[in-house]
Amino acid sequence: SITYTGRFPYIIQVDGKTLIPDFVVDGKKKVIETFGRYWHTEENIREKIELYKKAGYECLSILEPIDKSYNKFAEGQLGRILEFTHNGYEIVSIKEIDKSKKGRYSSLRIWDVVNLHCEPYNNFFVNGVLAHNCNYGEMWENDKIGLMERNIRHVRWIKQIDEKMKVIDYYWILKEIVGLEELEGTGYSSTLFDTLLLRHSSLVLPSKSHESHTKYEGAYVMQPQSGVYDNIAIFDLTRFYPQILLSELLDPAILDSYKKQNGDSGWDGYKDFAQKYISDGKPAVWLDIVRDMSKERVRLQNLPEHREKLAGLKGILNSAYGVLASPAFRLYSPDIPERITEVARNTIQSLAEDVRRWGYEVIYADTDSIFAQVPRDKVDELEQKLNDKLSDYGDFSIKLDDYAVKILFTGAKKKYCLISEDGEIHITGFEFVRSDASNFTKGLQEEIIRMVLTGRENEIVEFLKLKTKEIKSCKLEDIAISKTLSKELKEYTGTQQNYILAAKQAPWLRDLKQGDAVKIVYAKNYPHSVAVYQDESDLPDKVDVDFDKIIDAQITKKVEGIIEQIGISWKEIQGQRRLL
Template sequence: MQYQEGFLISRHSRDIGDTTELVLWVQTVTGPAKLVITGEKPVFFVASADADSVQQSLSSSGLSFQCKPLGLSDFSHRAISGVYFNTISAATRASRILQAEGFDPFEADVRLSDRYLMERFICGGLTFSGTASQRNGFVEYRNVKTKASEYSTSLSRVSLDIECSEKGVLYSIGFDSEMDSRVIIVGPTPDNADEMPWIDWVENELALLKALNTWFDRFDPDVVVGWSVVDFDFRLLMKRAAFNNIELRLGRGREKAHWRDSNNSRQGFITLPGRVVIDGIDALKTATYSFRSWSLESVSRTMFGEGKAIDNPYDRMDSINRMFRDDKPALAKYNLQDCVLVNRIFSETHLMEFLIQRSRLTGIELDRIGGSVAAFTNLYMPRLHRAGYVAPTLTSENWIASPGGYVMDSKPGLYGSVLVLDFKSLYPSIIRTFLIDPLGLIEGLKSEDESTTVPGFRGGIFHREKHFLPAMIENLWKARDEAKRQGEKAFSQAIKIIMNSFYGVLGSSGCRFFDHRLASSITMRGHEIMKLTRELIENQGYEVIYGDTDSTFVSLGREFSNEEADEVGQALVVHINRWWDKHLSDEYQIPSSLEIEYETHYQKFLMPTIRGQDTGSKKRYAGLVDKHGERHIVYKGLETVRTDWTPLAQEFQQTLYQRVFDGEDIEDYVRQMVEDTLRGHNNDKLIYRKRLRRKLSDYEKNVPPHVRAARKADAVNEKLGRAKQYQHCGWIEYVITLNGPEPLEALESQYDYQHYVDKQLKPIADGILPFIGKSFDALSMPQLGLF
């Protein structure tokens, strides 16, 4: 049998009769392949001391299994036995029986497909062999053997979007891909159809769904993307297919699509065998992107300066209905535009490359949302087994919180020349340096020879030799440095997110490896490092005005040129890194992986006070960077970068800070802004936009302004016979009027301009004007007297 390489697209496991079937879909240089693996035995582990009682319980339940001792231990150093089953259902039933009787079946929650892949260290790429059979559009392999490979490939992608009536009746389906871009729409074929070859015309909704099946069978994409594509597009497609009594056969080989609702039924899951469906919003969040709004309109306008042709939900529905009735080509164009925008977002952000590299690094599925815990488990668990241990059971009992990152009390003021020094990947470098590791903790606590361990915090002790995580991070670190040198941004970003997630995983009660001694030994060591670093800087004659997790803000005491500031920053970096190298070698006999870097020189820097107090704020500041002829202000935690402040406040802050930093007159500007607001000249900037995080009916005692506005909006919707928009979460745009908050789409009252002066302009001004000896009240009061 010849071996060949492939990249894993999807994995599924199920019972077939009295055995298991594992199906891996992969993409190869010759096309898609289906790997069918049978006979893999589900397994969990129990303490050998409990083995007789376990076997008695399972035998009396009529289950078929095999229990045998293994050369493994749990984290309490008890001998372990493996319990093997022929089917997934039997293993699941057995674990429930044992848990009900007070036993602890270790690793019972690990899916068969995940265990198969992780124990072979398969992460994305794999080499395989088997008996091949040609099928319709792919090759099926049986008697399969697999092993890990570095193979990677690009995947074909289609962006899908549907248009429908307010009642969910399908109008059209759009596709955009390198293979084919078109819209299939319900309606009679017009006389000039040959002028629009990208539109297919079908008779009715049933024919539309049949055409959908045909499109997937013909063009055979690896990946389907879209905007809310799972919980809107596919959810509705599955409902309409059921209504029309047709099966959606959108998987490879015309296999059926499968829909599953989550336990809370507010999120669904779609399975297309041989393909993967990726929602653009979830993928961007996983890649740590952030936008003021996650609507396709907003993200598109932020990235490209263009968006959807119609975005108001009422205008959109009315327009879609009108176009479907009177101008179907216009609706088709609108449908296709959404598909194109999603593909542009994926291309611009390299999202598919990011997800592929994440899978190559961790082995988790391409469509996995978040996935930090799963990634850590995939990487760590097989190594743990080879070290002679089984992983502990996930539990939230006896959970002890660990301290968060170090945040220093700030010194408020308006400064000239502030340097920012950052520790490069502080928490991963602490793990590397101080050998923090789940196995290292267990072995360290067992060791009676202090020379073999490194002390942590809260009773944590870590073995100098027996550990995995420090080496895992070191390898990722080297890979990221190489990716940066090669300009591979998606690969570098994937590595950064994975490395930085390791601390969060170890500090999360949702991770089976959680132990407060692990997380505390990271964060409390971080506190120690930041405090000692502050002392090192101040001993050099400079003032530290703020510190946050891994960043230290250093005031130079006067304004420096960029060249002078760079010289000071680099000298501090050399001094600090050398000190830590020597200190750790002398104190712990360990090499240092800590590395502080000179990050930024702010020529002007504001550290504000907590609103209404004299105390310095935390995680809130602004600084002016002027480098290579480009000037810009960086805002952290201030109103400009917060979505719950109005455009009025954000524009006011940006202009006011720029004028203060540049030494320009601000008095006339402040007075004019107040006057324009009171005269109604800034109405388009007075819109609040806030998220409804719960159902409207869940807000009972405390009803905030945006909820009151949403209730008014839906009362108007009901009165006009329109669908309610805000009952189940979502975003609401509203303004404050003389009669309280009112939704933008149902505005009835006059604006409360004084509210915006008092609650939007004044807090912004009070954050900076006192540092230059001025007062918003004094500047605005003469103008207020005119009205």
């Protein structure tokens, strides 16, 4: 007998028995583990198999479909499956399947192997087995075992992230540095500095003022010229904002006394006033804290055994600027962060002019960084000249942060990609958002960037031509984009995206609710030019796919701004000759 109370059973059969995850079949524990590329890593699979074995399950079977419509993918999957045979695991079934079959299970016999697909409530299936469900409410009602397993996976992933990033250790160090009794308060800069001021000098801060936020001009960010550049040295000013605060003697208590004596007369006489204020022995607790922490950071920076504490000190020092700009902080002093950004803008712009005067081109500058085009053998010399010049502006220092063999700008601020001299690629500002790409186009933009940076520009045209050709033969599931409803359909009002309007008109989506995911495909024969669905079999008519719109949204707009920097226009991808 089979005991199973869940909503979704297996539809596969091994040794004449239908197998169900984590359930007893004929009085004997048995489980089938699926192995795929969808949400598990190989390490996760191996770990889980061993856990099941220790629990007494016969975990010897791994099923994997081979989709004959994707030969390369099938070959790769087969290779991964065969790897398990070397570890003593039995392969139950490797069977070619046809993904064009209609319906969910109606045309499948109990021993058929089916590929990954999605049902309502984001229920993911591999080989017909419910393996992942993204709707907690549905899982609680229909699949408590699946919900439990999902939660276990999430805890495991969080643990792995923490082991790699040391997140808990970081916040524990913050707690110890400032003297907080509980870990919860470490996520708020205002709480950290409230506690620091209390522990440092027994200073009890005034009540919050509940003032509104005051806007001020931020950091200087240079508008870059689009293009690809070689040999770029990236220099960073060290501890820039904390050093400005110290050099300019910026302290809320001093500023308050200065304003009481001089009114809002600007900064011209402030520094002289601050120096006298300090020499008279009056308290400047903010400066004392920043200065003491800066000294401690310098002391620890070459001691690897203190790297956790060093990271904590860096985090606190970096927030010494921002917390003063927050109305939620008891010492809210927007004039100070405004002054810090003013000094920072003047300093970085003056340095950029110096670099140009010395004969080098400044490609980009951002807050505390300068990107200068300079031969590698001249970098040390330029760094020394920059540090010598910085003494004119204050107690600052600058160092080489990276050297880019090649860097690409698309003309937008804070958006560039580069390859370092060690061969590592860094990408900043490009949004590789998985939800706005289909299975077919995921990773496309990043691949084009890698081609540009690694000298494979001559492959790009043919690569994109192939992609635009292949996409037209894709099945619906491979070109659909997934969207999750952030609220109930009826709550979408005013200007609405086409897929929302279409979903409201679709009778097959009448049970759609907040948190549900839908698939979207540009279509010529559906309302609002999109076919919206959860399961393809629910659609009343075959979709007349609008491939022109799909190519424009998923390929052209993703890569056009990049390939233009190397002289390739989208017209060339379409078969027109390049204009000289």
